[in-house]
Structure formats: structure tokens, C-alpha cells
Amino acid sequence: MVSVGSARVSAALLCMLALGAGGCTGAAHEAPASGAEPAQPSKASPSPDTAHRRLPVEDYLMSPTENDRVERARSSLISACMKRFTLDFTPYTPDYTKMAGQVSNRYGPTDTKVAATHGYHPAREQIAEGEAPGQKALSADMRRVLGSSIAPAGATPPESPGSYRGIRIPAGGCAGEADRTLTSGGGIIQDAEAAIAINFSSFEKSAADPRVKKVFAAWSTCMREKNFSYATPLEAINDPRWKTDGPSAPEIATAVAEVECKQRYGVVDVWFSVESTYQRADITAEAKRMAQVRKGIDVAFENAAAVVGE
Structure with missing residues (x-):
């Protein structure tokens, strides 16, 4: 789809090198290469375990x-x-309120019914940034006026791309103008790198933590009892056999078995608790910076409220 150049890198849309066969589309940010990455949040309702x-x-x-x-x-x-340039264009906006939080699907499948239907494949459509059908074909003039997003708040905006029909195009085009309005006063309209870094590193550290590895070992024994040989849930979800358009019978059987083993040994309880501990420590260590991040989100939220009348 045609990008409108949003500066926001949504955590909800953050494609953290998604685990499983579904992969990801419309990614705005990629995680560093690693064998352990959190799966992306889903559009569907979270399972009972999350x-x-x-x-x-x-x-x-x-x-x-x-x-x-x-x-x-x-x-x-x-x-x-x-419209100031007599051009009719409204960017498509998905319903982000239907997105689940960071924990949904983070630790792989956790619901037996969902696993029995979808295996390791996404149980919902991916949301990608861009335009709705009918907004794909933009003329060169429209693209020039539309422009692209500015850099993060506080950065020097790009030069104006000139004029159109006698009206000077704002720096960064209409997208840049919009973003300057929303980031006015220190607002941020994309997830801060500091928060993203904590979100990634905590997953990696928790997956390698002895407490989590202990329940992984119990989970692995349980899986062997069911005739599946995987050392960790990460191995199961990353099995290359699942890189297909849809879930196969073996994939579904594996996913159901691993959910049952997770539930038997409280894998998600332990994993979530350990990861939360790492995150709290990282947030405390970056307390001043994280407070600025929170303030930036609040400012942008209020700026947006003034635009949409909420």
C-alpha cells in the first residue's frame, strides 16, 4: 500500500520479527537479529492466559x-x-482500538481453541499502514503536496518542495505539517527508541533467564511425552515447516500440545513475571528519560484531542 509517511512507529504495529508462520506485513520497525524475539501484538482479543x-x-x-x-x-x-491545494485526499486510518496489547501472542499460542484452529498462524488479519482501496493511485503532484513525515520531534524540518497552484507547500508537505502540529510542545507520535529497546531486550533476557529456562525444560519433557521434540517454545513456533499459507494438521497438533504443556507448568506465568522484573529494572535505570517519553505521549494525545474535538 502507498505510505503516507507517518512518523509514528506504533507498538501495536511493531513487527518484532514476528514468530511463527504468519510473518508480518507493513512493518515499520524491525528488531535486531536474534533467536528470541517477541511476537507481534494481535488484532484479535487476547487469550485467557494473556x-x-x-x-x-x-x-x-x-x-x-x-x-x-x-x-x-x-x-x-x-x-x-x-484541500487548501484543492486536492481530495484523506489517509486511511485503521481502527487501532481493536489492537491487543504487547502480551497478546508475545509468548506464542496460549489458548487451546485458537491453537486447534490456527496453529501458529495469525488468528486475525494483519493491519498495515497505508491507504484504503481506491487511494493507491496518487498523482505526482498529489505526492509532492502530501510529502512525507518529518523526523522525530525537535528535528529540523525539510525544505519546502516548492509551490502548487500558486500556494507554497509546507515543509515536509501536508504530512510534515500535520506531524508538527501533533508534536508541538514536545509531543511524540511514534514509540520512543528507549521504550522499544526495553521491550526487545527484556524479551531476550527473560528467555535466557534460569527461571524461565527451568520451566522450558519441564515444558520440553512434557512435549516429548506427546511425541514432539523441542527444547523451548521458541523452537516450536519457529519450526520452518510452519512457513506455509495456512496451518497444517501437524502444525495444529504441535500448537495444541505446546499450549497444554505451557498450562501444565505455568510457563507463561513464570515468563511474564521474569520479563516484567527485567522491564521494571530497566525503566528505573532510565527513570528520567522514560518520564520524558510518557510526557511526550501525553502531549501528543492532547494535541490530537484538540484536532478531533475530544
């Missing part, structure tokens, strides 16, 4: 509600700007 869980770092990542308000405001600002 519905009540919320990681500490989520206080410093844009929530589905915050993403939704900012993106609706951004779309409205861009549309109004384009």
Missing part, C-alpha cells in the same frame, strides 16, 4: 487508544491541508 496481563513498558508505549486518536487527528490534518 488478557489480564500488561507489561510495565506499556506505560511508555503508545496504547491502542492513543494510537487511534493520534492517527485520526493526523488524517484530519492532512486532509484539511490537501
Whole structure:
């Protein structure tokens, strides 16, 4: 799809080198190469094992509600700007409020019914940034006026790309103008690198933690009893046999078995608890910086509210 150049890298859309056969589409940010990466949040409702869980770092990542308000405001600002040039264009805005949090699907499948239907494949459509059908074909003039997003808040905006129909195009085009409005006063409309780094590193550290490795070993024994040979859930979900368009019978059988073994030994309970401990420590170590991140999200949220009347 045609990008409108959003500066926001949504945590909800963050494709953390998604685990499993479904892969990811429309990724705005990739994780560093590693054998252990969190799976991306899903659009579907969280499973019973994850519905009540919320990681500490989520206080410093844009929530589905915050993403939704900012993106609706951004779309409205861009549309109004384009109309000044007598151009009819409104960026498509997905319903971010339907996105689940960071924990959904983070530790692989946790619901037996979902695993029995989808295996390791996504149980929902991926949401990718871009335009809705019918907005794909933009003329060269429209693209020039639309422009692209500015750099993070505080960066020097690009030069104006000139004029169109006698009206000077704002620096960064209409997208850049919209982003400057939303980031005014120190607002941020993309997840901060500091929060993203904590979100990734905590997953890697927790997967290597002795407490988690202990339940992984119990889980592995349980899987062998069911005739499946995997050392960790990460091995199971990354089995190359699952890189198919849809779930196979062996994939579904494996996913169901691993959910049962996770539940038997409380794998998700331990994993989530250990990862949360790492995140709290990292957040405390970066307390001043993380406070600025939280303030930036709040400022952008209020700026967006002024645009959409909420």
C-alpha cells in the first residue's frame, strides 16, 4: 500500500520479527537479529492466559487508544491541508482500538481453541499502514503536496518542495505539517527508541533467564511425552515447516500440545513475571528519560484531542 509517511512507529504495529508462520506485513520497525524475539501484538482479543496481563513498558508505549486518536487527528490534518491545494485526499486510518496489547501472542499460542484452529498462524488479519482501496493511485503532484513525515520531534524540518497552484507547500508537505502540529510542545507520535529497546531486550533476557529456562525444560519433557521434540517454545513456533499459507494438521497438533504443556507448568506465568522484573529494572535505570517519553505521549494525545474535538 502507498505510505503516507507517518512518523509514528506504533507498538501495536511493531513487527518484532514476528514468530511463527504468519510473518508480518507493513512493518515499520524491525528488531535486531536474534533467536528470541517477541511476537507481534494481535488484532484479535487476547487469550485467557494473556488478557489480564500488561507489561510495565506499556506505560511508555503508545496504547491502542492513543494510537487511534493520534492517527485520526493526523488524517484530519492532512486532509484539511490537501484541500487548501484543492486536492481530495484523506489517509486511511485503521481502527487501532481493536489492537491487543504487547502480551497478546508475545509468548506464542496460549489458548487451546485458537491453537486447534490456527496453529501458529495469525488468528486475525494483519493491519498495515497505508491507504484504503481506491487511494493507491496518487498523482505526482498529489505526492509532492502530501510529502512525507518529518523526523522525530525537535528535528529540523525539510525544505519546502516548492509551490502548487500558486500556494507554497509546507515543509515536509501536508504530512510534515500535520506531524508538527501533533508534536508541538514536545509531543511524540511514534514509540520512543528507549521504550522499544526495553521491550526487545527484556524479551531476550527473560528467555535466557534460569527461571524461565527451568520451566522450558519441564515444558520440553512434557512435549516429548506427546511425541514432539523441542527444547523451548521458541523452537516450536519457529519450526520452518510452519512457513506455509495456512496451518497444517501437524502444525495444529504441535500448537495444541505446546499450549497444554505451557498450562501444565505455568510457563507463561513464570515468563511474564521474569520479563516484567527485567522491564521494571530497566525503566528505573532510565527513570528520567522514560518520564520524558510518557510526557511526550501525553502531549501528543492532547494535541490530537484538540484536532478531533475530544
